[in-house]
Amino acid sequence: MTEDFRxxxxxxxxxxxxxxxxxxxxxxxxxxxxxxAEVETAKAVVELPSPYAGTVxxxxxxxxxxxxxxxxxxxxxxxxxxxxxxPGAAEGAETxxxxxxxxxxxxxxxxxxARPHRRARAQGRHADAAGARDSAVLVAAPHDAIVQTPxxxxxxxxxxxxxxxxxxxxxxLGIDLALVAAGGVTGRITRADVDAYAATIGRAPxxxxxxxxPGKPDxxxxxxxxxxxxxxxxxxxxGVRKHTAEAMVRSAFTAPHATTFHTVDVTATSELIASLMxxxxxxxxxxxxxxxxxxxxxxxxRQHPSLNARWDADAGEIVEHHYVNLGxxxxxxxxxxxxxxADADAxxxxxxxxxxxxxxxxxxxxxxxxxxxxxxxxxxxxxxxxGVDAGTPILNPGEAGILALGAVRRxxxxxxxxxxLRDVMTLSLSxxxxxxxxxxxxxxxxxxxxxxxEPGRAMLLx
Numbered sequence: 001m002t003e004d005f006r007x008x009x010x011x012x013x014x015x016x017x018x019x020x021x022x023x024x025x026x027x028x029x030x031x032x033x034x035x036x037a038e039v040e041t042a043k044a045v046v047e048l049p050s051p052y053a054g055t056v057x058x059x060x061x062x063x064x065x066x067x068x069x070x071x072x073x074x075x076x077x078x079x080x081x082x083x084x085x086x087p088g089a090a091e092g093a094e095t096x097x098x099x100x101x102x103x104x105x106x107x108x109x110x111x112x113x114a115r116p117h118r119r120a121r122a123q124g125r126h127a128d129a130a131g132a133r134d135s136a137v138l139v140a141a142p143h144d145a146i147v148q149t150p151x152x153x154x155x156x157x158x159x160x161x162x163x164x165x166x167x168x169x170x171x172x173l174g175i176d177l178a179l180v181a182a183g184g185v186t187g188r189i190t191r192a193d194v195d196a197y198a199a200t201i202g203r204a205p206x207x208x209x210x211x212x213x214p215g216k217p218d219x220x221x222x223x224x225x226x227x228x229x230x231x232x233x234x235x236x237x238x239g240v241r242k243h244t245a246e247a248m249v250r251s252a253f254t255a256p257h258a259t260t261f262h263t264v265d266v267t268a269t270s271e272l273i274a275s276l277m278x279x280x281x282x283x284x285x286x287x288x289x290x291x292x293x294x295x296x297x298x299x300x301x302r303q304h305p306s307l308n309a310r311w312d313a314d315a316g317e318i319v320e321h322h323y324v325n326l327g328x329x330x331x332x333x334x335x336x337x338x339x340x341x342a343d344a345d346a347x348x349x350x351x352x353x354x355x356x357x358x359x360x361x362x363x364x365x366x367x368x369x370x371x372x373x374x375x376x377x378x379x380x381x382x383x384x385x386x387g388v389d390a391g392t393p394i395l396n397p398g399e400a401g402i403l404a405l406g407a408v409r410r411x412x413x414x415x416x417x418x419x420x421l422r423d424v425m426t427l428s429l430s431x432x433x434x435x436x437x438x439x440x441x442x443x444x445x446x447x448x449x450x451x452x453x454e455p456g457r458a459m460l461l462x
Contacts, residue, residue, distance in 0.1 A: 264449040291353035296451035327379035340376035404428040
């Protein structure tokens, strides 16, 4: 008996997903809820569990393919299980074998009789491969998360960092990306890295000159080709990049944006962070400027709830939230994602720092759950990590405000009637002018600034 498994709606209401990689192959025996594939939606990479226990009879898509929700993804042969079931027990066995699966990849698969995970087998095959550097992704809260470079063996358990065109190019050459080292500082495998590796194993792409340096096409040949294809790279617009573009256009042309700026002396906050980092009792926590700013925002939103609201056009109402689901905008290799910390206003400073650290690490690896990227009420983005002092961030759709943190700079500043070197940063608040007037926006920025300038003032707030 053959059963088809169709790509399910992963809870995001999205019409399609890209197949990242298969974790099984035709002929493999799988158990119920065993991971069989990774798919990339507009928000996250999700593992799909097997809905059946049986033998994989056919794979209906290749890595890199975009599969529509409801399309057949994989087929299973369940005949062996049915034939081995004793008469009278068939119905119960079939029910057990075909129990309703968890379609978003949660829940442990049965261990007995399970074949080794395909990625675990890959580790054995490639244990002698040169480990590629896994540089930290630039994220919105780099000061608040310790990002460690994984052991090369552990890296083989992760999806190699590359773009869909590069993965397709590697497939055309018959190259396993797990064996290719990234040549740049970002840790992302490029087409040039694939070509360089192909040359070392005698699989150089057609037309590649033997004298050309790896990754550097011959300039004269490129000019003589006279083709745009030889001088440009086309990257499909899909996944996170497509979702982000659609969301930002919708936000920009729906909510009338305005931005206000304020520069503040944060020397006292810098000193507080330094003292907390030196405290052995807090050695397991990473408390940085992002965590303190997040706490300041939560406190300020209690005083100014108009910035913690949304515009309900259908009901003709402004909905103010009595909780803060704090979004943290993170720039990852897959594009911009904005997961949020639920009920952030109920957390103390250490708990907020831990939550930001966990959120950052999850976003870095592309494993943010879709549920974590919906329901936000206010967002923080850290443009300072790029060395930028200020910006005009675009609102996350459905939110009234987004606060950008600029770089903390040591510079001359007036302090107690004299000029002294102080730590200074600029806050940029973009807000929905339908919900918020300039006065309310300015008051929120000042409230956040007051806490960053004098962290002890937080003790006076409820």
